[in-house]
Amino acid sequence: MxxxxxxxxxxxxxxxxxxxxxxxxxxxxxxxxxxxxxxxxxxxxxxxxxxxxxxxxxxxxxxxxxxxxHKSEMMPTDVVEKSSFIQKLMFNYATMHPAYNRLFFAMNNLKGKTQQEAYEAAAQPINSLWKNVDDQLKSRPFVSGEKVTIIDYLLCIYANWGTFFNVDIKRGPNVDRMIKQVIQAPYFSSAFEEEGVEFALFKS
Ligand SMILES: N[C@@H](CCC(=O)N[C@@H](CS)C(=O)NCC(=O)O)C(=O)O
Known part of the structure; x- marks a missing residue:
């Protein structure tokens, strides 16, 4: 186990x-x-x-x-497709996640006006990154193609982080369509429930 x-x-x-x-x-x-x-x-x-x-x-x-x-179908076997999958996975871990880290840094280390300015400065590159993801999702339901993968799960989690901060994060309509579909999966919502946290995006 x-x-x-x-x-x-x-x-x-x-x-x-x-x-x-x-x-x-x-x-x-x-x-x-x-x-x-x-x-x-x-x-x-x-x-x-x-x-x-x-x-x-x-x-x-x-x-x-x-x-x-576990020989998951999420990981393509063709070398070119595999390289594309790894590129998208690394975009999540090495680019999108660190962009959100600037918001967490501001939340944990700054206060008042300085914090708000830091939130707004940090939101700009995050919005550009979501635009990039949104453009990819114009032509396919999930980032890697027709099937949901870990890449989509992670993007949903990052998007949920945006609800923690008093700043407008612009994700785009295709991103939101993908997220709404992914969060329907029973294993997605049950993981959040088991961890005792709410997926707060789209809840007013
Ligand atoms: N490069 C690491 C970064 C992981 C990371 O930043 N994790 C955060 C949570 S999302 C963390 O552990 N932060 C330390 C803490 O909050 O105690 C990875 O991709 O695994």
Whole structure:
């Protein structure tokens, strides 16, 4: 059985959803219940996956490990398609997620007018990134094509983060269509429920 170290509603929730989609046995261990979490991941971040004592850190590495190990159809076998899939996955982990980190930094470290200005400055590049995703979704239902993948799950989680901040994030109509479809999946909503967090997007 896998052990997934995570934080509710964070990027680790993407791995939680993926483990459900792959029909794997696992338990989710909240990071804050672990004494000395840095012995699991020396940089202190979630997710971390324990597979029989072998620890894997970095979300992208965990995704690639799980998809290859379980021969998931999410991962194309053709080398060109696989490269495109990995490019989109890395866009999530190395570009979109860090863009949202600027909002979390402002929330945790700034106050008042300075915080609001930082939110608004951070929202600009995020909006450009969503425009890029929205353009891709003009011609297909999901980022990787006809079938939902971990790439879409993660984008839904990042989009939900936007509800935490007092700033307007513009995602685009195709992105919203994709999100509304993905969040219908039982394994998506049950992962949020099990973590005790609400998917607040589209709720007024
Ligand atoms: N490069 C890492 C970054 C992961 C990351 O930033 N995780 C956040 C949650 S989304 C985290 O653990 N933050 C530390 C904390 O909140 O204690 C990865 O992709 O796995």
């Amino acid at each position: 896998y052990k997934l170290y995570g934080l509710p509603g964070s990027c680790s929730t993407g791995i939680h959803i993926l483990l459900k989609a792959l029909e794997q046995d696992f338990e989710v261990i909240p990071k804050n219940t672990v004494d000395n979490y840095n012995t699991i991941n020396p940089v202190g971040a979630v997710p971390a996956l324990d597979d029989g004592g072998m620890i894997i850190c970095e979300g992208a590495a965990i995704v690639l490990y799980l998809l290859e190990k």
